[in-house]
Amino acid sequence: MPQKKEPLIQLKNVTQQFFSAENHSLPIIKDLDLSLYDGEFVSVVGPSGCGKSTLLNLIAGFLTPTSGQLFMRDQIIIGPDKSRGVVFQSPTLYPWLSVEQNIAYGPKRQKLPSEEIKQKVTTLIEQVGLIESETKYPFELSGGMKQRVSIARAMVNEPELLLMDEPFSALDAITRRNMQALLRGLWQKSHQSIFMITHDIEEALTLSTRVLVFPKNNPGELKEYTFDYTQKITQDSHYETEMDEAFQHDKLLLLNDIM
Numbered sequence: 001m002p003q004k005k006e007p008l009i010q011l012k013n014v015t016q017q018f019f020s021a022e023n024h025s026l027p028i029i030k031d032l033d034l035s036l037y038d039g040e041f042v043s044v045v046g047p048s049g050c051g052k053s054t055l056l057n058l059i060a061g062f063l064t065p066t067s068g069q070l071f072m073r074d075q076i077i078i079g080p081d082k083s084r085g086v087v088f089q090s091p092t093l094y095p096w097l098s099v100e101q102n103i104a105y106g107p108k109r110q111k112l113p114s115e116e117i118k119q120k121v122t123t124l125i126e127q128v129g130l131i132e133s134e135t136k137y138p139f140e141l142s143g144g145m146k147q148r149v150s151i152a153r154a155m156v157n158e159p160e161l162l163l164m165d166e167p168f169s170a171l172d173a174i175t176r177r178n179m180q181a182l183l184r185g186l187w188q189k190s191h192q193s194i195f196m197i198t199h200d201i202e203e204a205l206t207l208s209t210r211v212l213v214f215p216k217n218n219p220g221e222l223k224e225y226t227f228d229y230t231q232k233i234t235q236d237s238h239y240e241t242e243m244d245e246a247f248q249h250d251k252l253l254l255l256n257d258i259m
């Protein structure tokens with residue numbers, strides 16, 4: 001994937017520390033320099049409590065770092081912004097709005113022309129496979145369908161970066177696989193930049209172009225690897241990760257880093 005020279009997101013010497021009542025907690029993230037580029041699909045893996053959500057919250061603008069700075073292009077990140085869409089582990093839909101109304105909510109708040117909203121919503125409903133469910137309400141949807149609406153709701157605002165915090169972890173294995181294929185397809189069509197947290201090493205390997213690892217022995221630090229399994233899966237319909245020694249080797253490599 002060709003990358004523009006200028007990073008989309010840049011962290012410069014970022015440290016995040018949470019102060020307890022006794023005021024002596026260690027930094028969760030320490031002196032971190034990191035760049036994310038246009039069109040990348042970056043996943044983050046690591047042991048529970050290592051700081052994955054903290055990193056996502058910093059990039060989203062939900063948290064201000066203890067020290068250091070974060071930039072989107074050349075603008076310092078000072079809070080949440082619609083250029084960074086967030087999809088959480090549990091779908092956060094408005095229960096009183098239908099599927100199409102939930103997706104249209106953001107563009108309506110931006111007061112876009114109604115024809116444009118209709119066209120955007122229709123395209124996304126088609127892309128996430130929710131045709132014939134447009135008029136349903138969240139209580140009528142399965143977990144996977146709700147998460148599709150969440151993804152469409154984030155994407156309709158055309159964010160430059162989609163931030164996903166364990167988006168599929170609450171789903172059953174089959175729905176999860178289908179959602180991974182859906183996300184891979186959306187990413188390849190849109191070249192949307194994606195930053196995703198996951199506990200699932202295979203999910204990281206089969207979707208991302210780069211994997212960031214919080215290693216168990218060096219809390220607060222990040223290792224990184226680049227992979228092309230997502231392209232292999234798309235280009236070769238017979239490709240199976242179970243049969244690929246390199247894939248199994250990389251899976252063990254990442255597991256050893258975090259366990």
Ligand SMILES: Nc1ncnc2c1ncn2[C@@H]1O[C@H](COP(=O)(O)OP(=O)(O)OP(=O)(O)O)[C@@H](O)[C@H]1O
Pocket residue numbers: 018019028046047048049050051052053054055
């Ligand atoms: N707002 C906060 N105040 C105090 N401590 C916090 C806060 N947010 C996170 N922490 C602590 O920072 C550490 C990292 O939390 P974080 O949620 O980033 O981990 P994680 O890697 O996403 O964990 P998991 O995989 O279990 O979701 C944890 O010890 C957590 O208790």
